[in-house]
Amino acid sequence: MAALLEVSHVDVCRGETQVLWDICLAVEKGERVAILGSNGAGKTSFLAAVTGAIPPARGEIRFDGRSLAGMRPHAITGLGIALVPEGRRVYKEMSVRENLEMGAFPKRARGSLKETMAHVVELFPILAKRKDQPAGTLSGGEQQMLAIGRALMSRPRLLLVDELSLGLAPMVTKTIYRTLSALEHDLTILLVEQNVEQALHFSQRAHILESGRLIRTGDSADLMADAGIRRAYLGM
Ligand SMILES: Nc1ncnc2c1ncn2[C@@H]1O[C@H](COP(=O)(O)OP(=O)(O)O)[C@@H](O)[C@H]1O
Ligand SMILES: [Mg+2]
Numbered sequence: 001m002a003a004l005l006e007v008s009h010v011d012v013c014r015g016e017t018q019v020l021w022d023i024c025l026a027v028e029k030g031e032r033v034a035i036l037g038s039n040g041a042g043k044t045s046f047l048a049a050v051t052g053a054i055p056p057a058r059g060e061i062r063f064d065g066r067s068l069a070g071m072r073p074h075a076i077t078g079l080g081i082a083l084v085p086e087g088r089r090v091y092k093e094m095s096v097r098e099n100l101e102m103g104a105f106p107k108r109a110r111g112s113l114k115e116t117m118a119h120v121v122e123l124f125p126i127l128a129k130r131k132d133q134p135a136g137t138l139s140g141g142e143q144q145m146l147a148i149g150r151a152l153m154s155r156p157r158l159l160l161v162d163e164l165s166l167g168l169a170p171m172v173t174k175t176i177y178r179t180l181s182a183l184e185h186d187l188t189i190l191l192v193e194q195n196v197e198q199a200l201h202f203s204q205r206a207h208i209l210e211s212g213r214l215i216r217t218g219d220s221a222d223l224m225a226d227a228g229i230r231r232a233y234l235g236m
Contacts, residue, residue: 002065004029004188005050005158010059012042012049019045020212023059027158030185034199034220035192036233037209043192044086046209047160050190051083052076063158078106082156086163088147092136096127099135099146103153112155120149123179141172148176161191165198177202196233200224208233 003026012020020042027033037043048054050061052073061068063079071079082103090099100120104113121128124145130138135146144164151159161180165173177198180189192209193199200206200220208216208223216223223229 034203034206080157082151090135103150165195
């Protein structure tokens with residue numbers, strides 16, 4: 001059976017500059033996978049290639065057996081790929097409820113808006129409490145919950161999360177990871193993080209990206225136990 005996401009030999013350029021080289025990876029249905037790398041490694045650029053925001057210069061990305069080549073971002077969203085963007089990017093003037101409703105724009109999600117909304121506020125009860133507040137009044141952690149909730153509103157099959165923990169207190173990060181861990185296992189999650197420890201705890205498998213190239217892939221538990229990784233990425 002084909003993997004849900006198959007990335008083969010992908011190069012990505014931003015303007016004239018190449019930022020990713022020969023990326024190959026696969027994410028199986030239901031898997032939780034992390035891509036780890038420091039600032040500037042190319043993590044966000046990789047997610048931009050998957051969502052169609054920056055189509056690959058070379059190589060191919062397939063989702064559920066189908067090539068994404070030439071597809072516009074909204075069409076890719078429509079297939080069931082949702083991104084929680086770096087820096088959350090909630091609509092600050094709009095209410096929490098409106099932000100969530102915006103997430104349900106793909107056709108596959110519109111009919112079940114009410115049920116999905118109920119599910120999302122069950123995952124993040126604080127969003128129900130804040131539903132009529134402008135999103136800009138929420139704390140950083142609450143905005144991250146809202147950004148995840150908004151992505152879930154599209155009823156994705158693959159959830160991409162860019163720097164979940166960035167700027168958040170460790171306790172808040174932990175809470176959000178715990179919630180993501182409890183999500184239905186037919187939802188596949190690919191996240192990119194600088195926070196190596198949390199991401200390795202969360203994921204089953206991880207890839208390490210350095211200066212635009214994948215240099216290492218393994219089971220997260222093995223990577224966590226690896227002395228070289230602990231020295232280089234965990235400061236131990
Ligand atoms: N809008 C942009 N235009 C040109 N280069 C960019 C742009 N955004 C990021 N880059 C460059 O692309 C490389 C990868 O960046 P990025 O994908 O944002 O890495 P990460 O998310 O791992 O921090 C970096 O060298 C960065 O300077
Ligand atoms: Mg980034």
